[in-house]
Amino acid sequence: MKLIIDNSGLPQNYGFTLIELLVTIGILVLVMGMIMLNFNFFQNQSALDATTQEIISALKLAKNKTLASENRTSFGVYFENDKYVIFEGDAYYSSSPNNDVRIINPSLKVSAVNLGGDRAVVFDRLSGTTADYGTIKIEQTSDSTKNKTIFIDSSGLIALAASLPDDLNRIKDSRHVEFAYDQNTQNAGTLSLFFPSAGITQDIDYQSYLNAGKTQFYWEGTINVxxxxxxxxxxxxxxTSSDATFSVHRDRRYNTQALTINLDGQNLINYSATGTTTRGTSIWAGEPMIQ
Structure with a gap:
């Protein structure tokens, strides 16, 4: 601000100088830029979350239509980079008038589809199983590290996993295994760890390890066998209230005992002493996916 002393000896205010105005404008532009960056970040993340859930809902809708034998046919979902299509029949035809086309938010794209070499998943009538199991990856077009992956296993179970790094060259073993469970576990009672070689069972109160909203379960412990x-x-x-995706960490470098994991009597997954995993006998348990 420029001050000038007149003949009376009192300072006179003649307003801001050009430099002061430019500095002020520069600060305002910087602050507004930071606000816009944060707004865009949250907007893009919200779009990613919402679109992923919409795709999961579309997959479950196709599966449910198949199980209901609607129009006496199978249903499936076809994926392109900028859209996905719910279709009738055993194969996708772009010209079919019955196609339900859904456009993806332009800030996102389907970046990878690994469904047995095809870009579509079709569910089998009566059983809801599929030969087109695998993964679908959705990511932000401006930042590929912001992504989500949807898993579909051969039993037809559909689940969302946390965003995964592109680490296909990583050596994988059974220390970290994921599997889907197509039942509501929010009211489950007992998670049991059974070590058959020693006949030891460790019962865990499932409710004690749920968060307040019953949207996450976490237990970690050491058992002497x-x-x-x-x-x-x-x-x-x-x-969720309809299904769950479990992750089990059992590092075979340290764990030496065979293990069976059950939830309220439902067998979820089994480990041999050497760490080989097999799918649980429960009809709602999905195939173990080694990470």
Missing amino acids: SGADQKIKIHTLDL
Whole structure:
């Protein structure tokens, strides 16, 4: 601000100088830019979350239509970079008048579809199973590190996992396994860890390890079996009122005992002493996916 002393000896205010105005404008532009960046970040993240859930809903809708034998045919979902299509029949035809085309938010894209070499998943009548199991990856067009992956297994179970890094060259083993469970577990009672070689069962109060909203389960502990500590961590990647995706950490470098994991009597997953995993006998348990 420019001050001038007149003949009376009192300072006179003649307003801001040009430099002061430019500095002020520069600060305002910088602040507004930061606000817009944060707004765009949250807007894009919200779009990613919403679109992923919409795709999961579309997949479940196609599966349910198939199980209901609607129009006495199968249903499936076809994916392109900027859209996905719910269709009738055993194969996708772009010219079909019955196609339900859904456009993806322009800030997002379907970046990878791994469904047995095809871009469509079709569910089988009566069983709801599929031969087109695999993954669908959705990411932000401006930042590929912001992504979500949807898993579909051969039983027809559909689940969302946390965003995964592109680490296809990583050596994978059974220390980290994910699987879907197509049942509501928010009111489950007991998670049981059974070590058959020693006949030891560790019962875990499932409700005690749910968060307040019952949208996440997390348990970690050490169990001594025949003199050897078995370190296990079990948590959910996704938990809703209709299904859940479990992640089990059992590092075979340290765990030496065979293990069976059950939830309220339903067999979820089994480990051999060497760490080989097999799908649980429960009809709602999905195939273990080694991460």
